[in-house]
Amino acid sequence: xRRGAWFLLGLALLAMEAVAGEARPNADDPVLEARLMGLAxxxxxxxxQNESLAESRAPLAxxxxxxVRDLMRQGKTDAEVVxxxxxxYGDFVxxxxxxxxxxxxxxxxxxxxxxxxxxxxxxxxxxxxxxPATDRLDAEDLRKAAELLRGESK
Amino acid sequence: MKxxxxxxxxxxxxxxLYVGLFRDPREVPSPFIGRPAPAFVLPVVERPGATFSPExxxxxxxxLNVWAPWCTTCQKEHLxxxxxxxxxxxxxxxxxxxxxREATAMLARMGNPYVLNADDRDGRVGIDWGVxxxxxxxxxxxxxxxxxxxxxxxxxxxxxxxxxxxxxxxDS
Numbered sequence: 001x002r003r004g005a006w007f008l009l010g011l012a013l014l015a016m017e018a019v020a021g022e023a024r025p026n027a028d029d030p031v032l033e034a035r036l037m038g039l040a041x042x043x044x045x046x047x048x049q050n051e052s053l054a055e056s057r058a059p060l061a062x063x064x065x066x067x068v069r070d071l072m073r074q075g076k077t078d079a080e081v082v083x084x085x086x087x088x089y090g091d092f093v094x095x096x097x098x099x100x101x102x103x104x105x106x107x108x109x110x111x112x113x114x115x116x117x118x119x120x121x122x123x124x125x126x127x128x129x130x131x132p133a134t135d136r137l138d139a140e141d142l143r144k145a146a147e148l149l150r151g152e153s154k
Numbered sequence: 155m156k157x158x159x160x161x162x163x164x165x166x167x168x169x170x171l172y173v174g175l176f177r178d179p180r181e182v183p184s185p186f187i188g189r190p191a192p193a194f195v196l197p198v199v200e201r202p203g204a205t206f207s208p209e210x211x212x213x214x215x216x217x218l219n220v221w222a223p224w225c226t227t228c229q230k231e232h233l234x235x236x237x238x239x240x241x242x243x244x245x246x247x248x249x250x251x252x253x254x255r256e257a258t259a260m261l262a263r264m265g266n267p268y269v270l271n272a273d274d275r276d277g278r279v280g281i282d283w284g285v286x287x288x289x290x291x292x293x294x295x296x297x298x299x300x301x302x303x304x305x306x307x308x309x310x311x312x313x314x315x316x317x318x319x320x321x322x323x324x325d326s
Contacts, residue, residue: 046286049179059251060286063277088284090185 032072039078040065043085044093052095184284184303191218191294194279199249199257199271206246206272208298215301215324216244217317218292219268220280223249223256225288231307232264238313239267243321247271250280250288293317295324 037054045056045064053061053068064085071081082094091097099107137145186192191208198204208218219235221228239245247268249257257271274280283292286305293302302320304312 046182060277063281067278067281087185088281089286090183090284092182 032069035072035078036065036068039081040068042095043082044095046089046093053093180286181305182286184300186284186292186300186303189300191292191298191300192279192282194272194274194282196248196272196274196279199247199261199273200266200268201270206270208294211244211246211269211294212298213296214244215293215295215321216246216269218246218248218283218294220248220250220283220285220288220290220292222288223252223260224254227307228289229260229264231289231309232267234307234309234313235267236265238308244269248274248279248283248285250274250285251277293320293324 040054041052043053045051045053045058045061047058047060048056051058051061053064068081068085071084076084085093091103097103097106105112193207193209195205195207198206217238219231221231235245245268247270249271252273252275257273261268261271272279277285284303289307291304291308292300293304295301301324302316304316308317
């Protein structure tokens with residue numbers, strides 16, 4: 001039993017090694033690789049849409065990382081790399097889409113909902129405060145109530 | 155009136171969610187619609203030594219079908235493309251990432267609906283065209299402007315709904 005567990009652990013380690021080896025071809029320049037991964041974390045993989053370009057193992061993502069590496073080696077800035085990708089795949093590749101007319105609702109939506117909720121809250125509390133005075137207890141009512149209570153406890 | 159407000163809000167939400175059910179998240183809007191087709195020069199699969207660039211297809215509208223021999227969906231689409239080609243619509247192929255060099259054998263076996271196939275072995279031209287997977291089909295007009303992109307296989311239903319009306323509109 002225990003030997004089986006060790007065997008499985010060994011297999012798992014081997015698998016991790018294989019994955020790590022495959023995930024980064026010609027990652028010879030650690031500085032460039034760090035820059036790539038930093039940038040790619042904010043880019044969407046167009047095949048596996050809920051993965052970033054940095055973590056996806058889809059073949060197209062690997063190709064795109066290779067493409068970005070090439071661009072970086074050519075001395076392109078991060079902004080130029082992002083422009084290269086959006087030109088081909090649209091704003092869709094950006095996990096932080098730019099602020100422009102089509103994305104106003106996306107960016108301002110949460111604030112809008114906060115304002116709506118806040119207004120609803122203000123209106124509701126105002127209404128409660130504006131309840132007719134007849135519903136409220138004045139000093140005379142309180143005195144009567146206290147008298148009644150005292151009378152009852154006797 | 156006031157009591158109905160939450161219910162009305164719930165109904166609006168319901169409509170949004172219902173519509174969302176039928177939207178395909180894979181259908182990424184292509185930034186190329188209305189823009190000139192990206193240029194490339196690639197070897198032609200069918201004619202060793204020859205090259206193809208989109209410039210050569212100018213003069214009438216045409217389709218660029220991105221496919222690969224290793225893609226099973228493309229093989230199903232292949233049968234329908236044969237029908238499309240038979241109607242006289244020029245279909246050009248972009249043989250995408252065919253690392254195992256199987257295109258020629260496959261076309262010989264299944265028939266060749268393409269005017270010709272450009273050989274995009276490393277997939278770089280595919281990246282330039284914003285290809286996310288195969289099959290994908292672009293409609294390019296006589297002036298070399300991309301008018302539509304369809305992701306996924308074409309079948310008769312899609313052809314009649316998306317392609318035919320567009321082709322008729324841009325060719326008239």
